[in-house]
Amino acid sequence: MDQPADIILAIENLSLGFRGLKALDGVGLSARKGETISVIGPNGAGKTCLINCITGYYRPREGCILYRGRNIIGMKPHQIARLGIGRTFQDPTTFPHMKGLDILMAGRYLHTRTSLLEGLLFFGRSRAEELASRQRVEEIVAFARIEEVRKVPVLAMTYGQRKQVEIARVMAMGPGLVLLDEPMSGLDEFMKEVVNELILDMRQRNITIILIEHDMRAVMELSDRVVVLDHGKKIAEGTPTEIMRDEQVAEAYLGGLSYEREAA
Ligand SMILES: Nc1ncnc2c1ncn2[C@@H]1O[C@H](COP(=O)(O)OP(=O)(O)O)[C@@H](O)[C@H]1O
Numbered sequence: 014m015d016q017p018a019d020i021i022l023a024i025e026n027l028s029l030g031f032r033g034l035k036a037l038d039g040v041g042l043s044a045r046k047g048e049t050i051s052v053i054g055p056n057g058a059g060k061t062c063l064i065n066c067i068t069g070y071y072r073p074r075e076g077c078i079l080y081r082g083r084n085i086i087g088m089k090p091h092q093i094a095r096l097g098i099g100r101t102f103q104d105p106t107t108f109p110h111m112k113g114l115d116i117l118m119a120g121r122y123l124h125t126r127t128s129l130l131e132g133l134l135f136f137g138r139s140r141a142e143e144l145a146s147r148q149r150v151e152e153i154v155a156f157a158r159i160e161e162v163r164k165v166p167v168l169a170m171t172y173g174q175r176k177q178v179e180i181a182r183v184m185a186m187g188p189g190l191v192l193l194d195e196p197m198s199g200l201d202e203f204m205k206e207v208v209n210e211l212i213l214d215m216r217q218r219n220i221t222i223i224l225i226e227h228d229m230r231a232v233m234e235l236s237d238r239v240v241v242l243d244h245g246k247k248i249a250e251g252t253p254t255e256i257m258r259d260e261q262v263a264e265a266y267l268g269g270l271s272y273e274r275e276a277a
């Protein structure tokens with residue numbers, strides 16, 4: 014493939030099927046370093062499937078996914094995470110007994126260079142890394158406003174707090190590419206604003222972001238480009254303004270009414 018050097022993610026002709034259903038049908042998408050690309054579309058359009066393919070949870074039937082020029086199809090989720098691809102889950106309930114701070118530290122360790130064995134052999138270096146990690150994690154805790162759940166297990170957190178911790182966990186990884194699956198769904202206006210700031214901070218750090226989100230105000234504000242999926246197919250791509258004016262897109266959303274209301 015002939016691509017500019019700063020392409021972080023390049024997806025071509027991606028297809029995924031479940032028995033008779035085409036969850037993804039020939040989807041293509043690319044993201045440059047530091048870009049935020051939103052993926053929108055009605056429920057069941059294939060948005061989460063797309064993230065599951067990129068992160069190794071689903072294996073596509075056809076197509077190719079290159080991360081920094083390297084084909085990642087067939088790799089396991091933990092191998093893909095190690096490459097620096099972080100994701101959040103739509104309804105985060107993984108590790109129900111882990112406490113807020115431990116989740117962030119675990120996310121961080123995935124990415125520090127020191128392996129467990131190395132850490133035992135070269136205590137000095139890993140101690141320095143540990144200190145740096147703790148410092149960065151505390152920074153993120155403050156920024157994500159999750160101080161009150163540092164010592165609270167996931168089970169005892171509110172839904173909103175779980176979503177906050179989920180984003181903070183991915184930030185703690187120090188990722189190169191982040192995939193956010195409806196990070197604002199179910200949050201009140203205040204929490205949405207906090208999440209908005211977290212995403213803006215990632216943008217400022219030049220992290221490439223794929224954002225799945227129904228909140229059109231956030232999509233308009235945060236995205237460089239918007240990709241629209243419907244029934245597994247990409248039906249439109251453009252700047253947020255272009256997409257808002259696209260009639261086919263409006264049609265995919267219940268005659269466009271929900272769209273205009275959200276944008277107002
Ligand atoms: N593991 C699965 N088995 C069967 N069908 C699935 C599975 N995962 C997703 N699907 C189907 O694929 C389609 C796209 O789902 P999804 O990507 O979750 O949509 P959304 O755009 O709402 O995130 C839906 O019809 C969904 O029911």
Ligand SMILES: [Mg+2]
Pocket residue numbers: 060061062103
């Ligand atoms: Mg989904």
